[in-house]
Amino acid sequence: MTALHTRYLGFDPELVDYGQAWEVQRQLHAQILNGEAESTLLLLEHADVYTAGKRTEPQDRPQDGTPVIDVDRGGKLTWHGRGQLVGYPLLHLKDRSAVKDYVCALENVIIRILADDYGISASRVEGRSGVWLTDGGAVRKIAAIGIRVHRSVTMHGFALNCSNDLAPFGNIIPCGISDAGTTTISAELGRTVTPADIAPRIAEELQAVLPRYISSRVDAAGPGTSDLLTAGKESTPKEEVSR
Numbered sequence: 241m242t243a244l245h246t247r248y249l250g251f252d253p254e255l256v257d258y259g260q261a262w263e264v265q266r267q268l269h270a271q272i273l274n275g276e277a278e279s280t281l282l283l284l285e286h287a288d289v290y291t292a293g294k295r296t297e298p299q300d301r302p303q304d305g306t307p308v309i310d311v312d313r314g315g316k317l318t319w320h321g322r323g324q325l326v327g328y329p330l331l332h333l334k335d336r337s338a339v340k341d342y343v344c345a346l347e348n349v350i351i352r353i354l355a356d357d358y359g360i361s362a363s364r365v366e367g368r369s370g371v372w373l374t375d376g377g378a379v380r381k382i383a384a385i386g387i388r389v390h391r392s393v394t395m396h397g398f399a400l401n402c403s404n405d406l407a408p409f410g411n412i413i414p415c416g417i418s419d420a421g422t423t424t425i426s427a428e429l430g431r432t433v434t435p436a437d438i439a440p441r442i443a444e445e446l447q448a449v450l451p452r453y454i455s456s457r458v459d460a461a462g463p464g465t466s467d468l469l470t471a472g473k474e475s476t477p478k479e480e481v482s483r
Contacts, residue, residue, distance in 0.1 A: 242279065242454040244331070246443045249284040251436045252322055258289040258309055261328070265395050268330050272393050279454045281446055282328040285435045288321035288408065293386050302411045313396035315369065315386035323404030323424070325435035327442060328397040334455035336392050342453050343385055346398050347371055349445045350383050357441060360428050371400075373423060380421040382428075392455070400442070402426060402435045 249264065250256040261284060271277035290308045292301065293315035300317040301308055308317065320326055333342065347364055350371045354360040362382060365372045371383035383400040401424040409422045425433045 242451050242456045244329070244447045244450050244454065245278045245280045246447065247280060247282055248439065249282055251285045251439070252434070255287040255322060256284045258286050258291065258320065261286065261326075262311065265328055265330060269390065269393050269395055272330060272332050273391055279329075279331040279450075281443060281450070282330070283435075283439045283443060284326050284328075285322060285324065286320040286326055288319070290317060290319050290408075292317045304411065306411060311396070313386040313388045315384070318384050318386070318399065319408040320399055321404060321408065323402055323426075323435065325400045325402050325439055325442065326397070327400075327446070329394055329446065329450060331394045331450060331453060332455045333389065333392045333394065333453055335453070336389070338453055339387075339389055342394065342450075343369065343387065345449050345453070346385055346446075347383075349442065349449055350398065350400060353438070353441050353445060354382070354425070357438075358425060358429060358433070360425065373428070378421060380423040382423050382425070400425075400435075400438070402438060403432050 249261060261282070264282065268277055268280055268282075272279060290302065290306060291313075292308050292310045293313045295314065296310075296316045329346070331342075333339070344364075347370070351362045351364070354362045354371070360373070360382075361375060362371045362373050364370075365374070365379070369385045370381050371385075373380050373382055383398055385398050386396050388395045401422065403426040404424055406422050406424065406427070425438070
């Protein structure tokens with residue numbers, strides 16, 4: 241089975257600028273298409289930013305003039321920042337029709353880790369992407385999914401709320417959904433769980449699950465060689481954030 245390479249691009253205090261990470265994705269996307277790089281999972285923690293997917297409506301945007309970066313993924317408006325684990329799997333899909341299954345696989349990995357490692361019961365909600373908590377009568381989102389597939393290679397991915405401040409979501413209509421709240425792993429547990437804490441488990445599970453979706457014909461090459469990408473370390477985030 242084709243392997244999935246993983247790179248940790250940066251975690252608190254070395255937060256990753258969104259524009260830099262997007263450029264890494266674009267370069268790696270081109271390298272995968274050309275057979276110069278293997279399918280790769282990027283894991284990181286962004287500096288604070290709002291991003292708008294292609295379905296974002298004017299009323300979804302912050303009303304105070306806060307800058308928003310328009311991106312080419314699906315979905316609507318969301319926030320990334322300190323305390324949120326972001327994952328960008330760049331895979332050359334062997335079956336372009338398997339996009340829905342691929343998205344479900346991302347959701348299932350998060351759901352399984354939340355249950356097995358943290359005792360949090362999460363699920364999907366019909367008609368809505370992402371991972372949700374529905375217990376206690378209050379529906380709240382704990383992870384968002386937004387992807388793009390161009391020439392059978394995926395971009396963008398998921399954002400899992402770990403220990404982030406939820407206040408930035410109050411300035412927008414996150415993902416265009418006004419009738420549900422947001423939450424974090426830390427808020428649900430009453431103790432701090434950081435992106436660096438959970439990233440190795442996410443990587444482990446995705447490395448086990450995602451290769452079944454990867455085309456084997458393009459992954460003979462090693463990891464990409466762009467300056468930005470090689471700056472990402474292959475060590476665990478625990479090693480990266482040690483002070």
